[in-house]
Amino acid sequence: MSQVNQLGKPTGAFIGASWIALGLGMAVxxxxxxxxxxxxxxxxxxLTVFLFGLFAAVSLQKAVRDKAEEIPVTSIYLGIAWFALLxxxxxxxxxxxxxxxxxSEKGFYGIGFAMSLFAVVAVQKNIxxxxxxxxxxxxxxxAAKPGYLGGPEL
Structure with a gap:
Protein backbone atom coordinates (compact mmCIF):
# COMPACT_ATOMS: atom_id res chain seq x y z
CA MET A 1 0.00 0.00 0.00
CA SER A 2 1.23 3.42 -0.85
CA GLN A 3 1.20 5.56 2.29
CA VAL A 4 0.96 8.80 0.30
CA ASN A 5 -2.14 7.72 -1.64
CA GLN A 6 -3.81 6.11 1.38
CA LEU A 7 -3.24 9.05 3.71
CA GLY A 8 -4.36 12.00 1.62
CA LYS A 9 -5.48 14.98 3.66
CA PRO A 10 -9.04 16.11 2.89
CA THR A 11 -9.45 19.72 1.84
CA GLY A 12 -10.88 22.30 4.19
CA ALA A 13 -13.77 22.82 1.77
CA PHE A 14 -14.73 19.14 1.91
CA ILE A 15 -14.42 19.05 5.68
CA GLY A 16 -16.57 22.16 6.01
CA ALA A 17 -19.15 20.92 3.51
CA SER A 18 -19.40 17.60 5.35
CA TRP A 19 -19.99 19.26 8.72
CA ILE A 20 -22.50 21.71 7.23
CA ALA A 21 -24.38 18.87 5.51
CA LEU A 22 -24.50 16.92 8.77
CA GLY A 23 -25.64 19.94 10.76
CA LEU A 24 -28.24 20.85 8.17
CA GLY A 25 -29.58 17.29 7.87
CA MET A 26 -29.81 16.92 11.64
CA ALA A 27 -31.38 20.37 12.06
CA VAL A 28 -34.01 19.67 9.41
CA LEU A 47 -35.47 10.10 17.30
CA THR A 48 -34.20 6.65 18.26
CA VAL A 49 -34.26 5.40 14.67
CA PHE A 50 -32.34 8.53 13.59
CA LEU A 51 -29.62 8.14 16.23
CA PHE A 52 -29.43 4.38 15.63
CA GLY A 53 -29.00 5.02 11.90
CA LEU A 54 -26.21 7.55 12.41
CA PHE A 55 -24.33 5.22 14.72
CA ALA A 56 -24.82 2.27 12.37
CA ALA A 57 -23.56 4.28 9.37
CA VAL A 58 -20.40 5.36 11.21
CA SER A 59 -19.81 1.84 12.49
CA LEU A 60 -20.24 0.31 9.05
CA GLN A 61 -17.99 2.90 7.41
CA LYS A 62 -15.29 2.24 9.99
CA ALA A 63 -15.55 -1.53 9.61
CA VAL A 64 -15.41 -1.37 5.81
CA ARG A 65 -12.45 0.99 5.90
CA ASP A 66 -10.63 -1.15 8.49
CA LYS A 67 -11.09 -4.17 6.27
CA ALA A 68 -9.84 -2.26 3.21
CA GLU A 69 -6.75 -1.21 5.19
CA GLU A 70 -6.22 -4.82 6.27
CA ILE A 71 -7.05 -4.09 9.90
CA PRO A 72 -8.74 -7.20 11.30
CA VAL A 73 -12.55 -6.99 11.33
CA THR A 74 -14.63 -9.98 12.28
CA SER A 75 -17.36 -11.10 9.90
CA ILE A 76 -19.89 -10.98 12.72
CA TYR A 77 -19.14 -7.32 13.44
CA LEU A 78 -19.34 -6.38 9.78
CA GLY A 79 -22.62 -8.30 9.50
CA ILE A 80 -24.05 -6.57 12.57
CA ALA A 81 -23.04 -3.18 11.21
CA TRP A 82 -24.79 -3.90 7.90
CA PHE A 83 -27.83 -5.27 9.73
CA ALA A 84 -28.06 -2.21 11.99
CA LEU A 85 -27.92 0.22 9.08
CA LEU A 86 -30.47 -1.71 7.04
CA SER A 104 -44.44 16.18 1.97
CA GLU A 105 -43.77 15.62 5.69
CA LYS A 106 -42.75 12.02 5.04
CA GLY A 107 -40.35 13.22 2.37
CA PHE A 108 -39.00 15.84 4.76
CA TYR A 109 -38.03 13.15 7.29
CA GLY A 110 -36.67 10.83 4.59
CA ILE A 111 -34.44 13.50 3.06
CA GLY A 112 -33.21 14.71 6.47
CA PHE A 113 -32.39 11.11 7.41
CA ALA A 114 -30.64 10.28 4.13
CA MET A 115 -28.66 13.53 4.13
CA SER A 116 -27.53 12.96 7.71
CA LEU A 117 -26.47 9.36 7.02
CA PHE A 118 -24.36 10.43 4.05
CA ALA A 119 -22.89 13.39 5.91
CA VAL A 120 -21.99 11.46 9.07
CA VAL A 121 -20.02 8.98 6.95
CA ALA A 122 -18.17 11.85 5.26
CA VAL A 123 -17.44 13.53 8.61
CA GLN A 124 -16.15 10.27 10.09
CA LYS A 125 -14.00 9.69 7.00
CA ASN A 126 -12.51 13.18 7.27
CA ILE A 127 -11.72 12.74 10.96
CA ALA A 143 0.06 24.69 14.50
CA ALA A 144 -3.32 22.95 14.59
CA LYS A 145 -5.22 22.92 17.85
CA PRO A 146 -6.14 19.52 19.30
CA GLY A 147 -9.75 18.60 18.59
CA TYR A 148 -10.19 21.38 16.03
CA LEU A 149 -12.87 19.38 14.24
CA GLY A 150 -14.97 19.22 17.35
CA GLY A 151 -14.98 15.48 17.74
CA PRO A 152 -12.89 12.50 18.71
CA GLU A 153 -10.48 10.91 16.29
CA LEU A 154 -12.11 7.67 15.20
Whole structure:
Protein backbone atom coordinates (compact mmCIF):
# COMPACT_ATOMS: atom_id res chain seq x y z
CA MET A 1 0.00 0.00 0.00
CA SER A 2 1.23 3.42 -0.85
CA GLN A 3 1.20 5.56 2.29
CA VAL A 4 0.96 8.80 0.30
CA ASN A 5 -2.14 7.72 -1.64
CA GLN A 6 -3.81 6.11 1.38
CA LEU A 7 -3.24 9.05 3.71
CA GLY A 8 -4.36 12.00 1.62
CA LYS A 9 -5.48 14.98 3.66
CA PRO A 10 -9.04 16.11 2.89
CA THR A 11 -9.45 19.72 1.84
CA GLY A 12 -10.88 22.30 4.19
CA ALA A 13 -13.77 22.82 1.77
CA PHE A 14 -14.73 19.14 1.91
CA ILE A 15 -14.42 19.05 5.68
CA GLY A 16 -16.57 22.16 6.01
CA ALA A 17 -19.15 20.92 3.51
CA SER A 18 -19.40 17.60 5.35
CA TRP A 19 -19.99 19.26 8.72
CA ILE A 20 -22.50 21.71 7.23
CA ALA A 21 -24.38 18.87 5.51
CA LEU A 22 -24.50 16.92 8.77
CA GLY A 23 -25.64 19.94 10.76
CA LEU A 24 -28.24 20.85 8.17
CA GLY A 25 -29.58 17.29 7.87
CA MET A 26 -29.81 16.92 11.64
CA ALA A 27 -31.38 20.37 12.06
CA VAL A 28 -34.01 19.67 9.41
CA UNK A 29 -34.89 16.33 10.99
CA UNK A 30 -34.97 17.67 14.56
CA UNK A 31 -36.92 20.83 13.72
CA UNK A 32 -39.47 18.69 11.91
CA UNK A 33 -39.66 16.32 14.86
CA UNK A 34 -39.96 19.16 17.37
CA UNK A 35 -42.82 20.77 15.44
CA UNK A 36 -44.62 17.54 14.56
CA UNK A 37 -48.09 17.04 15.90
CA UNK A 38 -47.58 13.48 17.08
CA UNK A 39 -47.49 11.67 20.39
CA UNK A 40 -44.30 11.81 22.42
CA UNK A 41 -43.74 8.05 22.03
CA UNK A 42 -43.89 8.44 18.23
CA UNK A 43 -41.37 11.29 18.37
CA UNK A 44 -39.19 9.04 20.52
CA UNK A 45 -39.39 6.31 17.90
CA UNK A 46 -38.24 8.66 15.12
CA LEU A 47 -35.47 10.10 17.30
CA THR A 48 -34.20 6.65 18.26
CA VAL A 49 -34.26 5.40 14.67
CA PHE A 50 -32.34 8.53 13.59
CA LEU A 51 -29.62 8.14 16.23
CA PHE A 52 -29.43 4.38 15.63
CA GLY A 53 -29.00 5.02 11.90
CA LEU A 54 -26.21 7.55 12.41
CA PHE A 55 -24.33 5.22 14.72
CA ALA A 56 -24.82 2.27 12.37
CA ALA A 57 -23.56 4.28 9.37
CA VAL A 58 -20.40 5.36 11.21
CA SER A 59 -19.81 1.84 12.49
CA LEU A 60 -20.24 0.31 9.05
CA GLN A 61 -17.99 2.90 7.41
CA LYS A 62 -15.29 2.24 9.99
CA ALA A 63 -15.55 -1.53 9.61
CA VAL A 64 -15.41 -1.37 5.81
CA ARG A 65 -12.45 0.99 5.90
CA ASP A 66 -10.63 -1.15 8.49
CA LYS A 67 -11.09 -4.17 6.27
CA ALA A 68 -9.84 -2.26 3.21
CA GLU A 69 -6.75 -1.21 5.19
CA GLU A 70 -6.22 -4.82 6.27
CA ILE A 71 -7.05 -4.09 9.90
CA PRO A 72 -8.74 -7.20 11.30
CA VAL A 73 -12.55 -6.99 11.33
CA THR A 74 -14.63 -9.98 12.28
CA SER A 75 -17.36 -11.10 9.90
CA ILE A 76 -19.89 -10.98 12.72
CA TYR A 77 -19.14 -7.32 13.44
CA LEU A 78 -19.34 -6.38 9.78
CA GLY A 79 -22.62 -8.30 9.50
CA ILE A 80 -24.05 -6.57 12.57
CA ALA A 81 -23.04 -3.18 11.21
CA TRP A 82 -24.79 -3.90 7.90
CA PHE A 83 -27.83 -5.27 9.73
CA ALA A 84 -28.06 -2.21 11.99
CA LEU A 85 -27.92 0.22 9.08
CA LEU A 86 -30.47 -1.71 7.04
CA UNK A 87 -32.70 -2.11 10.12
CA UNK A 88 -32.67 1.65 10.75
CA UNK A 89 -33.60 2.32 7.11
CA UNK A 90 -36.36 -0.29 7.22
CA UNK A 91 -37.73 0.99 10.54
CA UNK A 92 -37.86 4.54 9.22
CA UNK A 93 -39.56 3.40 6.01
CA UNK A 94 -42.16 1.34 7.90
CA UNK A 95 -42.74 4.16 10.38
CA UNK A 96 -43.24 6.74 7.65
CA UNK A 97 -45.40 4.41 5.55
CA UNK A 98 -47.78 3.91 8.46
CA UNK A 99 -47.63 7.47 9.81
CA UNK A 100 -50.58 9.79 9.45
CA UNK A 101 -48.46 12.52 7.90
CA UNK A 102 -48.68 14.44 4.66
CA UNK A 103 -46.56 13.01 1.88
CA SER A 104 -44.44 16.18 1.97
CA GLU A 105 -43.77 15.62 5.69
CA LYS A 106 -42.75 12.02 5.04
CA GLY A 107 -40.35 13.22 2.37
CA PHE A 108 -39.00 15.84 4.76
CA TYR A 109 -38.03 13.15 7.29
CA GLY A 110 -36.67 10.83 4.59
CA ILE A 111 -34.44 13.50 3.06
CA GLY A 112 -33.21 14.71 6.47
CA PHE A 113 -32.39 11.11 7.41
CA ALA A 114 -30.64 10.28 4.13
CA MET A 115 -28.66 13.53 4.13
CA SER A 116 -27.53 12.96 7.71
CA LEU A 117 -26.47 9.36 7.02
CA PHE A 118 -24.36 10.43 4.05
CA ALA A 119 -22.89 13.39 5.91
CA VAL A 120 -21.99 11.46 9.07
CA VAL A 121 -20.02 8.98 6.95
CA ALA A 122 -18.17 11.85 5.26
CA VAL A 123 -17.44 13.53 8.61
CA GLN A 124 -16.15 10.27 10.09
CA LYS A 125 -14.00 9.69 7.00
CA ASN A 126 -12.51 13.18 7.27
CA ILE A 127 -11.72 12.74 10.96
CA UNK A 128 -10.04 9.43 10.27
CA UNK A 129 -8.13 10.75 7.25
CA UNK A 130 -6.87 13.74 9.24
CA UNK A 131 -5.79 11.49 12.12
CA UNK A 132 -3.93 9.19 9.73
CA UNK A 133 -2.33 12.15 7.96
CA UNK A 134 -1.29 13.62 11.32
CA UNK A 135 0.29 10.32 12.36
CA UNK A 136 2.40 10.18 9.19
CA UNK A 137 3.11 13.92 8.89
CA UNK A 138 3.08 15.28 12.47
CA UNK A 139 5.21 18.29 11.53
CA UNK A 140 2.40 19.58 9.25
CA UNK A 141 -0.02 19.63 12.19
CA UNK A 142 2.05 21.45 14.82
CA ALA A 143 0.06 24.69 14.50
CA ALA A 144 -3.32 22.95 14.59
CA LYS A 145 -5.22 22.92 17.85
CA PRO A 146 -6.14 19.52 19.30
CA GLY A 147 -9.75 18.60 18.59
CA TYR A 148 -10.19 21.38 16.03
CA LEU A 149 -12.87 19.38 14.24
CA GLY A 150 -14.97 19.22 17.35
CA GLY A 151 -14.98 15.48 17.74
CA PRO A 152 -12.89 12.50 18.71
CA GLU A 153 -10.48 10.91 16.29
CA LEU A 154 -12.11 7.67 15.20
Missing amino acids: YFIGLWNAKMELNEKGFY ASLLLLAIGLWNAELLL RDLAAHKAVYPDQHQ
